[in-house]
Amino acid sequence: MRTVCRMCHGGCGALVELTDGVPTGITGDPDNPTSEGYFCVKGKASLDLVSSPDRLRTPLIRTGPRGSGTFRPAGWDEALDRVADELRRSAERHGPESVVLGQGTDRNYQEWVFRLANALGTPNVVGPAHVCFYPRVMASILTYGGFTFCDYAGDPEVALLWGSNKLNTHSDGVIGVGLLRALERGTRLVVVDPRRTRTARRADLHLRLRPGTDAALALGLVHLVIANKWYDAEFVDRHTSGFDALERHVRPYDPRTVAAVTGLAPDDIETAARMYARASRACVEAGTGLSQSDNAFDTHRTIAVLTALTGNLDAPGGDVIWDPMPIEGRRGFPRTDLLPEEQAAKRIGGAVHKVLSMTGWVAPVDLQEALLHERPYRVSSMLVFGSNPMVSHENATATRAALGRLDFLAVADMFMTPSARLADVVLPASSWLERDQIVEFNSYLAARRRVTTVEGARSDEEMIIGLAQRLGVGQHFAPSVEDALDAKLSGIGLTWKQFQEVGHLPNTKRYRKYEQGGFRTRSGRVELAHRGLEAMGYDALPGFSPPPATTDELPYVMTSAHNLQFFNTEFRQLPTTSHRYREPRVTLHPRAAGRLSVVDGDPVEIYRNPGRPGVVMRAQVSDTVAPDVIVADAGWWYPDEDDVDAATRSSVNRITGGDRRDPYMGSSMLRGLPVGMRRAAQPAEAAGRADPQRPDPRPSDPQPSQPQPEGGPHGAHPGH
Known part of the structure; x- marks a missing residue:
């Protein structure tokens, strides 16, 4: 099949x-x-x-203290009735806004979650949007009215990969195979990454910048493009606004100044700018690492400006604006019209992180504050789909305390995660092999067909339909998933059964769509200086805030990456993915290893406060990073541990926080953090329950851990 x-x-x-x-x-x-x-x-x-014998196969209802892992099995009707009753009770007592829906990485049901939230009248959906795809999505939309993708099939002369290990990782239908084919046809490669990845080793130029300084580099490239008149003057004159203000704004970002901030050589910065700007066609592939700092939105906005200045916007071999096919998908299905304006105005953090609020999302740090301090109001219930907040949300200590303040927590997942262990009700979710879905990518539509079933598990879409019916909002949902898929496909004249037979529909790519009516911005032009943002209290032009400096006690700069074997926090318990990785790794330079007197495989502790415990990982010594930079595995937890704290003891988010945030998106500093390291005691693997059939947990692969696919939605944001 x-x-x-x-x-x-x-x-x-x-x-x-x-x-x-x-x-x-x-x-x-x-x-x-x-x-x-x-x-x-x-x-x-x-x-x-x-x-997997670890799959959840029946709903569970908590019987012991929260976090104890004491549950009893229940039928689906009882479990869904319980969830619906608790959410209804919360809304009646404290208002619909007291109910929060949560979601992790998208499994094509994101628009379903938002539709349920909008139907219930809650503006609060929390997830990873602020540190994932949405800073890039919103920077693109506000700058030129659409989301772009690299046109590798259009044979770019130069591809600029920024924090993206595209040959090993993939995002939303933009597979590394496309880049590989372009390289085979002669595309030259510029890579911006603190690590010498597999992709960086193939690059014509590798800029190994200091983590957290991407915005400064982006502004420096714009400075060089303007100063050397490498921009497309005709495009700038006819299709942009704010050029003069931009030119004045970037004057201070000369190569020597930027080099001092980023740790790069001035000549390399100039070479990168020349290669990209002077190419006949060029594209930028920006990874999610750029979204994980307090410069997230401005970094992506500056890159969007760079694309436009050089004439590569919506051009062959450049960054093409996505033109969705006429199905009811990301834009229409969430039904934002169901959420009253007065309720939308109550979105947690919306008055502070206004651009994130435009997307409909809530930043986890803002939710943490609301739960812990009941500001701006009390939040009492939470329903989570496909997310493990105890590991994926920044500041795990605050996350644990915040979840403990809930009157009710329900989690839908395939496995018993640390977050599910804290729940009152656990709902067993199906995998992608067990559900029917429409795949919506920039280049095609496809049918993801259910090939099997696991008894007792249900898809998130089925759960949402069942809850909607119980909560009195069933009229806003189709009676079945197949009926919903039929409705979503009506714009292209197919039913779900017919579409399964078709299987795949390519999307026609159109270039320079702005020539027929301009850009989808208020002015119809590319907003180099954004007056709308200025009216919201922000700067009209993108800027740069330096990352916190290292100290004698915290001499290393930490960034993080997801191992190629896993996806965010997922798949730690699967034998195919975990057989070589039983413990997390931190990549450090040989010089740093010498200072600590550690070798490959030794346990080291990473900390932000020398007087408090940090997180323990296995050292992986490699010159793929700079002497003062370390790369920690992200999203780690131990599935064999029953205790929540023990299971999350190596989660890097135990030492991240929300003290510095992007003012537009609420993005927290997860990259570019000053940390210290010390030798650690030999950690017991999974509390001494090591599998004798498993290989030695010490690293056997000399390569650094690889980043995870740049995940996120497919280009449209549910708030619009």
């Missing part, structure tokens, strides 16, 4: 082998035009989801 993988955001084509209706094999689909048969270790682990 032909389908589309959803183990990450890449969307590779997959072929599932069925024997008597049971999936027995899975491989990449060589006929998929995007992935061309590519299939990573996560995709190969898909069948582990179906067969």
Whole structure:
């Protein structure tokens, strides 16, 4: 059976082998035009989801103290009745805004979560948007009215990969195969990354900048483009506004000044600017690492400006504005019209992080403050789909305390995570192999067909329909998932059954759409200086705030990355993905290892406060990072641990916080943090319950841990 993988955001084509209706094999689909048969270790682990003995297969209701892991099995009707009753009680006592919906990485049901929230009248949906895809999405939309993707098929002369290890990672239908084919045809590569990744090793120029200084580099590139008149003068004159103000604004960001901030050589900065700006066609692939600092929005906004100045916007081989196909998808399905304006105005953090609020999302740090201090009001209930906040949200200590203040918490997941262990009700979710979905990417629509079922599990969409019916808002939802898919496809004249037979519909790519009516901004032009942001109390032009400085006690700059084996916090318990990785790793330079007297595999402790415990990881010594930079594995937890604190003891978010935030998006400093390191005592693997069949947990791969796919939604934001 032909389908589309959803183990990450890449969307590779997959072929599932069925024997008597049971999936027995899975491989990449060589006929998929995007992935061309590519299939990573996560995709190969898909069948582990179906067969895993750790899968949740019945709803659970808590019977012991919160966090004790003491539950009793329940039927689906009882569990959904309980969730609906608690949410209704919360709304009646404290208002609909006291109910929060949560979501982690998207599994194509994001618009369903928002539709439920809007129907219930709550403006509060919390998730990773602020540190994932949305700073880039909103920077693009506010600058030129749309979201862009790299046109690798258009043969860029130069591809600028910024914090993106595209040859190893993938995002929303933009597969590394496309870049690889472009490189084979002669595309030159500039990589901006603190690490020498696999992609950086293939680059014509690698800018190994200091973590947290990306915005300064972006402003420096714009400075050089303008100062050397490398911009497209005709495009700037006809299709942009604010150029003169921008020119004055970037004058201080000369190469020597930027070099001092970023740790790069001035000549390398100039070379990168020249290669990109003087290319006949060029594109920028920006990764999610750029979203994880207090400069998140301005970094992406500056990159959007750079694209426009050089004439690469919506051009062949450049950054093409996504033109969605006419289905009811990201833009229409959330039904923002159902949320009254007075309720939307109550969004937690909305008065502070106004650009994030435009998307409909709430930043976790703002929710933490609301829960802990009941400001601006009391939040009493939370329903979470596909998220593990105890590991994925910044400041794990505050997250634990905040969740403890809830009157009611329900979690839908495939496995018992540390966050699910804190819940009052746990709902067993199905995997991507067990549900029907429409795959909406920039280049095509495809059918993700259910190939099997796991008894007792339900899709998130089915749960949401059941809850909507119980909560009195069922009229806003189709009676079944298939009916909903039929309605979503009505714009292209197909039913779900018909679409399954079609399987795949390519999206026609159109260039320079602005020539027929301008850009989808208020002025119809590219907003180099954004007066709308200025009216909201922000700066009209993007800026740069220096990251916190290192000290004698905290001499290292920490960034983080997700290992290629895993997806964010997921798949730690699957044998295919975890057999080589039983403990997290931190990559450090040999010089740093010498100072600490550690070698490969030794345990080291990373801390932000020398007097308090940090997080323990295995040292991975490599010159792929600078002597004062370390790269920690992100999203780590131990599935074999029953205790929440023990399970999350190596989560890097135990030492992150929300003290510095992006003013537009609420993005927290997860990269560019000053930290200290020290030798640690030998950690007991999973509390001494090491599997004797597992290999030695010490690193066996000399390469640094790789970043995770740049995940997120497919380009549209549910608030619009």
